[in-house]
Amino acid sequence: MNDLAPLDSFAALLTPEGLALLDEVRGTDPAAELAVATRLRRDHPAGLVSAALAQARLRQRAVAKFGTADAERMFFTPNGVEQSTRTSVAAYRAGRFAALGVRSVADLCCGIGGDAIALARAGIRVLAVDRDPLTAAAARANAEALGLADLIEVREADVTEVDTSPYDAVFVDPARRGGGPGGVARWGSPEAFGTGGASVRGGGRVTGGRIFDPEAYSPPLSWAVDTALRAPHAALKIAPGVPHEAVPPQAEAEWISDGGDVKEAVLWFATEPGLVRATLLPGPHTLRGRGLPNPQVRSLGRYLYEPDGAVIRAHLVAEVAADLDGGLIDETIAYVTADEPRPTPYATAYEITDQFPFHVKKLKALLREREVGVLTVKKRGSAVDPEELRRKVLPKPHGRNAATVFLTRVAGAPAMLLGHPARPGEPAA
The missing domain is CATH 3.40.50.150 (Vaccinia Virus protein VP39)
Known part of the structure; x- marks a missing residue:
């Protein structure tokens, strides 16, 4: 294929025939592409059919970024979508x-x-x-x-x-x-x-x-x-x-x-x-940012706040901690803890019910006792694989309750924190 082939192929999509073909292949299921291509090649050039189907796939991928209305009218390259x-x-x-x-x-x-x-x-x-x-x-x-x-x-x-x-x-x-x-x-x-x-x-x-x-x-x-x-x-x-x-x-x-x-x-x-x-x-x-000093490390309170990633990247965890009247659970971990619930759009709030050293058997027993069937595993400062832990502690999920476990460090020591998102009336997640 010469260097101009991709550009020529794209230009063909902008012709009346190409645009009509794009309308015809809109929403084509990837599993049905071969059958659709075989049918369309009876009346259209094979290269144009391939280009139209490729563009349809790119448009489907682009919906997440551009929305359906725009993505179905726009034109993309693979790098352009990404x-x-x-x-x-x-x-x-x-x-x-x-x-x-x-x-x-x-x-x-x-x-x-x-x-x-x-x-x-x-x-x-x-x-x-x-x-x-x-x-x-x-x-x-x-x-x-x-x-x-x-x-x-x-x-x-x-x-x-x-x-x-x-x-x-x-x-x-x-x-x-x-x-x-x-x-x-x-x-x-x-x-x-x-x-x-x-x-x-x-x-x-x-x-x-x-x-x-x-x-x-x-x-x-x-x-x-x-x-x-x-x-x-x-x-x-x-x-x-x-x-x-x-x-x-x-x-x-x-x-x-x-x-x-x-x-x-x-x-x-x-x-x-x-x-x-x-x-x-x-x-x-x-x-x-207000130029605040690093938050102090304090003992775990009733609530744990997980700052939004943009807050962490901007190094504004101190501002969130100050607004929550809270502190850090560890000097190197971006989890804020506080005793009272306060609404904030900058962090997701969880009520913590249990804190204990890393112990798989103890966690498994607690989940069984509380009839937990859905477990969310979050980690910061831990090398444990979340999926592997979930398989170990919930080999056959069947409980009616949900819980969240945090694999992290508290004051420098590995720890497990068990809780759930803050309920109505408490800070919104």
Whole structure:
């Protein structure tokens, strides 16, 4: 297959025949693809049928990020589905731009156009730039498909050669490389903040044996920061595992989660330099850093609070603990404990009924005694595999009750905490 084949194949999907074929294969069950392909190839070119079915699969995967109404009209590449911003997050960020009075944005490394779409829907004119021909073609097709072509200009170019001076703001979403040339970095969720003994406000982070290096971005973070500093306003989307010391002093750093999953960090320029915040969607709920010292370690109270991942990544556990009048159960574990229930959107609350050293037989006996048939296993600071533990303590689940067990450390010692989500009238989970 020559280099132009993928682009030619994509262009064929935009013809009347291709668009009609996309409508016909919408929602095709993967198990039925072979039969559908065999039937359609009687009347259509085999390559076009394959391209349409591949696009249908990508659209199905994209529903989780873009919703059914948009995903069924948009065009995707495999990387575009994986790397594009979830609509809720892009819309929130576009709203922040609009609130700053921004009316035009240079969207650099635009991908298939997810962020450009959100900006345009916020009434902002967008120059969307990507150097990959197929990706730029998809972004252009998406602007057309969603009726936003008047607000979105798509340009195939090297972002480092684009003049951004005519625009009110710059948005950069660089490719994050890892695992060798051309790879994409993968970042796991931390089991404990400050891995390796760092504090709530610890510095660099090593996750799963990988050291995060912002200069491995394409283009590098240093280039993106220089570009941002020359613009009236700017936002740089970065991986949430970025070391805090890599955040330039001129930037505001915001960590964003959606439905409890940490999605990204954003460096904002010309807003509030030095501010650190965690924003939780839906909502939004925003927790601003107040520069508080690390929380004190205290004895386990009646309630245990599990801070949202964005709060942990932003190193704002101290702010949550202060608002709850609580403390930590261990100096290296991001669990907050308190005696009284207090509502907070920034942490999930559990009532703790039992605390004991790690002991599988004791846990199994307690679960049997309390007729627990559904067990949620959470861990921070423990090497125990949750699924293996669940199999050991609930080999044949049949109880009528549910419980949550935390595998963690309390004041430096391995411990099991048994409880359940806070009930109505107590802090909302």
